[in-house]
Amino acid sequence: MTRYVAKERIGHVVSLVLDAPERRNSLSFDLLHELSKALTEDLEGATGIVISGSGGSFSAGADFRDLTGTSRDIDFDNAVERVAEAILSSRIPVVAALEGPCMGAGAHLALACDLRIAGDGSFLQIPAVRLGLLYSPRAIAWLADTFPRDSVRRLLLLGERFDAADALVAGLFSRVVPTGTALDRATQALATLSPDHLDALASTCELLNTLDSNQYNEATWQQRRKDLLDSPARAQAIRQAKARHS
Incomplete structure (x- = not known):
């Protein structure tokens, strides 16, 4: 039984819902551990995975209750990267269905997905420099290799907040849909696969x-x-x- 990730089969699609709405689905060690397991277990016959968040948010980023403000927080970066690697190595498509805030480590995980289908009211931001942080060098190297140069610099150097329309133009979102419909649209897209x-x-x-x-x-x-x-x-x-x- 899981506390922070709700897993459900919708036909041949696996739905994973980040379920800590009281903290806008911020990423704790426990949530990350559950998500990593959910991405790799009990997937037989599935044609795709949708990751979404409960309560009108995808994720507010790191759960600050699990951070120390010291170099020990590298352990948190490593936990995020394990989940990102599970997404990147998936043998079936993984789609992020985004509503509301998608920030920090939550944005990293969303960007690791094959596609990002975003509600019109969603936004994406990695404000690490505003918190005095150098984001994970491995994650930065991957972002720089994967997404447009200017978009990555706006995201990481300026900590810029990309609303849905801006993120679509910047090549960070795949599709923008009416607010509240991202999960349904993502599930429908994967349901077409046999x-x-x-x-x-x-x-x-x-x-x-x-x-x-x-x-x-x-x-x-x-x-x-x-x-x-x-x-x-x-x-x-x-x-x-x-x-x-x-």
Whole structure:
């Protein structure tokens, strides 16, 4: 049983809800531990994962009750990075459904997701420099490799608050939807994926993650593609497509 992350199956989609609304879903060690487990356990047959927050917030960032204001807080950075790595290495798509504030470490986790579907009233901010902090160097290196240069500098150097429209233009949000509909829209998007094609889905996720980490090997992936082309699932999909178009 979990206290801070509500996990539910909606068809073939796994919904993970950060559930500490009294603290705007701030990230404690306990919440991060639960989220890491939820991202890696009991996912058989799932076609995607949606992460959202309860109470009209995605996350206000770090739970300051778990911070010391000393170098021991590197342990917190490491806990956040373990969750980010679980998202980045997922073999099915992970989508963040954002409403309200998405700040600090919460923004880091949202940006690690494959897509961010954001309610119109949401915003994203990493105000580390305003708190006298150098954000995790590994996280900064990853952000700089992944998102537009100017957007990352506005986010990290200025601690700028990006509202939904600004974040969309800056390449930080994937889609903006009416306030209050982000979770439904994200779930609907993933529900279009069929569990019959999990091998192809997992391979595509893995290839995209490999490209992000600059570890692409042409021969390996050409062989993976050939194996999928010769698979029973592929043959069945083609038979069904021919029947629909005959």
